[in-house]
Amino acid sequence: MIDSSSTVPLLEMKAISKSFPGVRALNNVDLTLHSGEVLALLGENGAGKSTLIKILGGAHTPDEGTVFIDGKQTRMDSPTAAQRAGVGVIYQDFNLVPALTARENIFLGQHSHLLGRTKKSEERRKAESLFKRIGIDVNIESLCRDLPVAQQQIVAIAKVLSLDARIVVMDEPTAALTPREVKGLAAVIDELKSQGIGIIYISHRLDEIEQFADRITVLRDGKHVGGRPIGQITRDEMIELMVGRSLENEFPKAKSQAGDVLLTVKNLSRAPVVQNISFSLHRGEILGFAGLVGAGRTETVRLLFGVDAKESGEIWLDGSKVNITSPAQAIRHGICLLTEDRNSQGLVSGMSVQENFGLANMKWFSKLGFVNSKNEGLAFNNYVDQLTIKVTDGSQIAQTLSGGNQQKVVLAKWLQQNAEVLIFDEPTRGIDVGAKYEIYLLMNELAAQGKAILMISSELPEILGMSDRIIVMHEGKVAGEITDPAEVTQEDVMRLATGSVMATM
Amino acid sequence: MKRLLQSKLITDYGMVLVLVLLGALVTWATWGEQHPDDPGAGKHLANGIVELPGDDTHVAVVVRQTKSDTEYAEAIATQLKDKGVTVAAIIQARTPRDARVELVKLGEQQVRVNAIATHHFCFSTWGVLQQSALDGLAANYPSLKGVKPFKPASRMGSTFLSKKNLVSILNQNAPIAIMAIGMTFVIITAGIDLSVGSLMALSALITAVSLRDWFGGPQASSLGLYSAFASAMLVCTLCGVFVGLMVTSFQVPPFVVTLALMMMARGCSFILAGGADSVDIQASGAELLYSGTIFGVPNQIVLMLVLFVLAHVVMSHTALGRYVYAVGGNAQAARLSGVPVFRVIIVVYAICGAAAGLAGVLDASHFTSGRPKAGEFYELQVIAAVVVGGASLMGGEGKIFGTFIGAMILAVIQNGLNMQGVDSYRANVVYGALILVAVLLDQLRNRSSRWA
Numbered sequence: 001m002i003d004s005s006s007t008v009p010l011l012e013m014k015a016i017s018k019s020f021p022g023v024r025a026l027n028n029v030d031l032t033l034h035s036g037e038v039l040a041l042l043g044e045n046g047a048g049k050s051t052l053i054k055i056l057g058g059a060h061t062p063d064e065g066t067v068f069i070d071g072k073q074t075r076m077d078s079p080t081a082a083q084r085a086g087v088g089v090i091y092q093d094f095n096l097v098p099a100l101t102a103r104e105n106i107f108l109g110q111h112s113h114l115l116g117r118t119k120k121s122e123e124r125r126k127a128e129s130l131f132k133r134i135g136i137d138v139n140i141e142s143l144c145r146d147l148p149v150a151q152q153q154i155v156a157i158a159k160v161l162s163l164d165a166r167i168v169v170m171d172e173p174t175a176a177l178t179p180r181e182v183k184g185l186a187a188v189i190d191e192l193k194s195q196g197i198g199i200i201y202i203s204h205r206l207d208e209i210e211q212f213a214d215r216i217t218v219l220r221d222g223k224h225v226g227g228r229p230i231g232q233i234t235r236d237e238m239i240e241l242m243v244g245r246s247l248e249n250e251f252p253k254a255k256s257q258a259g260d261v262l263l264t265v266k267n268l269s270r271a272p273v274v275q276n277i278s279f280s281l282h283r284g285e286i287l288g289f290a291g292l293v294g295a296g297r298t299e300t301v302r303l304l305f306g307v308d309a310k311e312s313g314e315i316w317l318d319g320s321k322v323n324i325t326s327p328a329q330a331i332r333h334g335i336c337l338l339t340e341d342r343n344s345q346g347l348v349s350g351m352s353v354q355e356n357f358g359l360a361n362m363k364w365f366s367k368l369g370f371v372n373s374k375n376e377g378l379a380f381n382n383y384v385d386q387l388t389i390k391v392t393d394g395s396q397i398a399q400t401l402s403g404g405n406q407q408k409v410v411l412a413k414w415l416q417q418n419a420e421v422l423i424f425d426e427p428t429r430g431i432d433v434g435a436k437y438e439i440y441l442l443m444n445e446l447a448a449q450g451k452a453i454l455m456i457s458s459e460l461p462e463i464l465g466m467s468d469r470i471i472v473m474h475e476g477k478v479a480g481e482i483t484d485p486a487e488v489t490q491e492d493v494m495r496l497a498t499g500s501v502m503a504t505m
Numbered sequence: 506m507k508r509l510l511q512s513k514l515i516t517d518y519g520m521v522l523v524l525v526l527l528g529a530l531v532t533w534a535t536w537g538e539q540h541p542d543d544p545g546a547g548k549h550l551a552n553g554i555v556e557l558p559g560d561d562t563h564v565a566v567v568v569r570q571t572k573s574d575t576e577y578a579e580a581i582a583t584q585l586k587d588k589g590v591t592v593a594a595i596i597q598a599r600t601p602r603d604a605r606v607e608l609v610k611l612g613e614q615q616v617r618v619n620a621i622a623t624h625h626f627c628f629s630t631w632g633v634l635q636q637s638a639l640d641g642l643a644a645n646y647p648s649l650k651g652v653k654p655f656k657p658a659s660r661m662g663s664t665f666l667s668k669k670n671l672v673s674i675l676n677q678n679a680p681i682a683i684m685a686i687g688m689t690f691v692i693i694t695a696g697i698d699l700s701v702g703s704l705m706a707l708s709a710l711i712t713a714v715s716l717r718d719w720f721g722g723p724q725a726s727s728l729g730l731y732s733a734f735a736s737a738m739l740v741c742t743l744c745g746v747f748v749g750l751m752v753t754s755f756q757v758p759p760f761v762v763t764l765a766l767m768m769m770a771r772g773c774s775f776i777l778a779g780g781a782d783s784v785d786i787q788a789s790g791a792e793l794l795y796s797g798t799i800f801g802v803p804n805q806i807v808l809m810l811v812l813f814v815l816a817h818v819v820m821s822h823t824a825l826g827r828y829v830y831a832v833g834g835n836a837q838a839a840r841l842s843g844v845p846v847f848r849v850i851i852v853v854y855a856i857c858g859a860a861a862g863l864a865g866v867l868d869a870s871h872f873t874s875g876r877p878k879a880g881e882f883y884e885l886q887v888i889a890a891v892v893v894g895g896a897s898l899m900g901g902e903g904k905i906f907g908t909f910i911g912a913m914i915l916a917v918i919q920n921g922l923n924m925q926g927v928d929s930y931r932a933n934v935v936y937g938a939l940i941l942v943a944v945l946l947d948q949l950r951n952r953s954s955r956w957a
Contacts, residue, residue: 307841331843345841348834350901359831360842362824369823413842 008071010035010198011056011167016065018051025051026062027222033167033198038189040201040213040230044242044402044432048222049202053169056200057089058082069167088160089169094152098145102138102155103127106162130158135191136184149293150181157188168192169200174208175429178292179460179494186212204432205459206235218242243434251465252437254444258468259283262452263335263421265304268313273299275476277313281421281452286443288467288485289456291497296476297456298340301423305337306330317421331360336414340426340456342406347398353409354380354394361416383412387442404435411442422446424455428462440466460490472496520895520910523943527914531921532663539662540625542573543669546657547580547622554620554655555588563617565594567604567627567634574624581622593618601631608633612646621654628656664924672803674916679805680705680864681883682912685890686816687860689908690853692891693820694833695900696752696759698854701861701887703770704741705880708865710777711737713784713875716791725788734794737869738862744770745858749851759854767884774877783874794870805867812860817905829853833900890915893943914943 011033058076217227263281306324339345365376470482480496568574598604720729820826831839894911896903922932
C-alpha cells in the first residue's frame, strides 16, 4: 500500500457541497484517493454517492468546494473537462452503443472532427494494446450487443483507459456479473492498480468490498461519516456506519411452517431457455431459485406469470389446473410478480405512487369505469403505514422513490390483490442495506400469513439465508433441489449452478 | 428567470398564459376604428333613423350583394317597418354604378326617398353615396329632394375581440380541435396517427355517397341523414381499430401503419368522388348539423366543448384514462400490472378514428358536399395542437385541457396573421416558427423544473 503521508494524493475533493431544490445532497464532503488504490464508496441509496460521482465526472458543478488532481486545483465543469483531467466514469449500464463494435465503442467521440477518417488499423492496434493492458482478450470486431455482459464491461473499462484515465470510477460493476466473472474483474482491478490507477468502487455487496478495496469511505445523508482501511473494520461495522444503527443479523430468517401445496408446475418449457421445469410451492414457505445469470430463472417465472407464452407444461393451483396466457390472468389467479427491475418493469415511473398502486387494482377502485380516488387513497395509505413506505403522499412520482420504497409500493399493489403466490425476482437488487432488512422481514411476515413465496436471487448469502428450500437451475433445467439450506455451503450451490454436479441434496 | 419559470403558476398554466399573451398581442395589433355592419348594428341604425325629426321619412337601404349584407339590410328594413317608417326600396348592388342606376330608377318612378341607410364600406367608398353626388341626383329628380346617407357610428375596438370573430375562430377550428382530442389519446400512449386528415375526407365522402346512393338522395329523411353520418363515423372507427390491431398484434410502428392508411384513405376518397372535386349532398337538412345553433352557439362549438369535457373526464377519472397514461409511460410495467395493453391501444386508435370521422361529417354538413381534398395536411395541424398543448411524443404525458389550449393557440396565431393581412406563404413561416417557440418554452420550463 502506498504511504499517504509522503505523496501528493491523486485526487482530493475538499468540502464539497451541493443542493438541489428541497434537498441538501452533499454537505461538506471530503474524499481522497491515492494512486494505485481502490477506495470503496459506501452509503445507502440517497446518501449522496451518485451526486459526488457526478461532480467528479463533470455532470454536476458543486455549489461549494474544490477538486485537486495531483495537488493542482482543477475545474470540472463539463464531462469533457473531467475526461481531460483524467477521470473516467463507468456507469452501471456501461453507456455502450449496442449496434457498434467493441472497437468503435472505444473510440466513439474521439475523432478530431466529424468528417475525420477513422483509421481502422491504428484503432485496432490501440484497442488490442488496451486489452493487453487489462489482461483480458475481447474480440474487438464483434458488436457490443453480441458480447456477454462481463466483456461489455471490459470494453467500457478499455474506453476510459483509451482516454488516459488515471482515476476510474466503477458504479456497481458487478451488478450483472456471475460469480466467476466477478473473479475476472478482480484480476482486472489488480492489474489497473499495479499501473498506478486510482479506483473508486461503488457497490452494495460488502463481501466484494472486503475483497477488492484497500480503504472505505462512507456517506450518510450527504455527509461524510467515516473512512478506514479495509483491515480495520468488520462488515457489521460497515453496515452500522452506513445505516447509522446496528443490525442484529443480515438475514432475519424466521423458521416458517410449510403448509399445503399451493402451486404445482409440471414440465414447463420454452426452448431453449426453459426446459421441463417442475416444482411445487407450499403455503408459508420461501422457495429460493438459485442459479447463474442466464440460467432461465427469470424466464421460468415469466412463463408462470403469463408474460411469455409457454410451449408446453401445466400449472396447477390449489389442486386444479389453470390456464394462464397473460399477466392479467395470472393476477386473477392470485399470482403476482415483483420484477427485478422496478423502474422499467415494476412501476410506471412517471406516474404517482398511488396511481401505480391502483393500476393493478381497478376492479376494487372503479365503478362503471370511474375511478374512486378517495377509496384508492385510503387503501394506499393503509399500506403506507403497514409497510412503512416513505412517501410524502400518494401523489409523489414513483421514480423519485428509493429502490426499497419502490419495492414496497409494488408489494402494496399485489397485497391489495390478495395475492397468494408472490414471486420476488431479485427482491433486493439495488436496494440499500437498511431497506433490504425490511424487505426480508416483510417476506417472513407474508410467509407466516400463509402466502407462498418464490424468490429468485443471484446473491448466494441471500438465497441461503432466507430460503426454506432451494431449487438450483442450470442452463434452463433444474440442476438440483436443496431441502435444508442450513446444511449446505455457498460452494455446494455453486457446484449445482455451474453444472459440475447434478444431484439432490 | 429560472425562478419565474419554476413558479407553480407557470408550470401549471404556462400554456394558458401564452394563449392570453397571444390574445393580447393580436388585440393590440388589430386595435382600430370598428365599423359595425351586422344585423344588430342595422337595428340600431334603424332606431336612429326613426328618431329623425319629421314624420315623413322614406328610406332606401343600399348595400352590397353579399350574404351578410342581405341580413344587415333585412334587419334595417324589419325594424323600420315595425316602427312605422316607410321603406321605399332595398337596393343590393354589385357595383356603385348599379346602385346609381337603381337610385335613378327610383327618381324616375318618383318614389319618395329622403334617407339612405347603408354601412361604412359603401358610405366611404361608393361615390354615389357622397352627399354631393346625392345632391346632384336630388336636383334632377324631385322625389329625392333632401336625401341624406346614414350609417352606423364607428367606434374604437379590436376586430379580433369582436364576438363575431371569436365565434368564427372557434367554429373554424372545431374540426381540428375535435381530432386533436383523439390524437391526444394516441400520443399519450406514445403513438401517432397520421391518417386523421385523410379519414376526415373519407368520412365526408362516405356521408355524401351513401346519402346519394342508399339513404334516399334528395328525399332523404332525417333517419337517412343520421344513418349516413353514423356509417361514415363507423367506417373511420373501424379504420382506427385496424390501426390498433396492426400496432399491437403485428408490432408495426404506428407511424408506418397510419402513413399507409393516410394514403389509402385519401385514395379511396378520390375513388368515391369518381374524379370530381366534390360530391354534392342534395338531401335537405344535411346542412343543419353545421349551421344549427344551441342557445345561439353554433352546433360545432357546442359539440367540441362537450367532447373536450367528456374526454377530460375519461382521462382523469376513469380506469381507461389511467391505463392510457400507464401504457404510454411504461407499456411493459403496465402489462405486468395486469393492464390489457393491447385493448387499450386498440381503443385509443378507434377513438382517434371516430374523432376524424366526426370531423368529416361536420365538413360534409358545412359544404353540403363530400370533398376528397378535405382535411389535407390537417394531421400535422392536429399533431401540432397536441404538442403545443404539452403532450410528449414519448408518451405518458399530456392533458386534454392542454390540447384545447394548444388548438386555441394555433387558431389565434392563424387568425391574427390573417387579420394582419400576412400572405399565406409568409404566414406559414411565422406559424411554424411560433409552434417551435411555444414548444421550446415548454421544454425550458420542464428542464428547469427537473432538478436531479
